[in-house]
Amino acid sequence: MRASIKVVTNIEVDTLKTWFHFFDFIIPNKMIIKADRVKIDKEYSEPEFLQVIENVIHNNKFSITYSHLVNEIRVSKSAIVHNTFILSACLDLDLYLEKKQSIDLLVDKIMEQCGVSAKVSILEDDFWQNMHQIEIYKAKGRSLKNIPLKKDPRFNNREIVNVEKMPGYNTYINGIWAGSA
DSSP states (O other): OEEEEEEEEOOOHHHHHHHHHHTTTSOOOEEEEEETTEEEEEEOOHHHHHHHHHHHTTSSSEEEEEEETTEEEEEEEOSSSTTOEEEEEEEEHHHHHHHHHHHHHHHHHHHHHHEEEEEEEEHHHHHHHTOOOHHHHHHTTOOOTTOOEEEOSSOTTOEEEOGGGSTTOOOEETTEEOOOO
């Protein structure tokens, strides 16, 4: 299982670098940069990675990621909301639980300074709280008992899961996460 941490914020380059440096307990072996319709997927190099942050921070849309095995640290910026960034980390659940207190302090600090919203979840729970497709439930052998259903707005003869009735569904307003908790 993996834990997901997401922070929506309005930040500067130094905060982006702090986000990546905080997770120095992960020794990255891969970096992925998506900007200006170009995707670079290569071996991690810290000086190059930090330079990329400097270069793309003013782009309308980008995503910068480094990873090792199942652990992934990312900063992205949506073209929908200017100067708003999503700081995210997907960590092995045991690693997250080990580092939880310091991660919570970092998220609190960012939220105090320039945060918009923040969320920590278990990826599997997040997946099921936001899954509309009944077929996926059936394929995975999951019961639909007590799962709220509604007519599919695109296909009236079909039902889908009413995720808006689920306790942890995600919703986005103008590109900013504003999910239920």
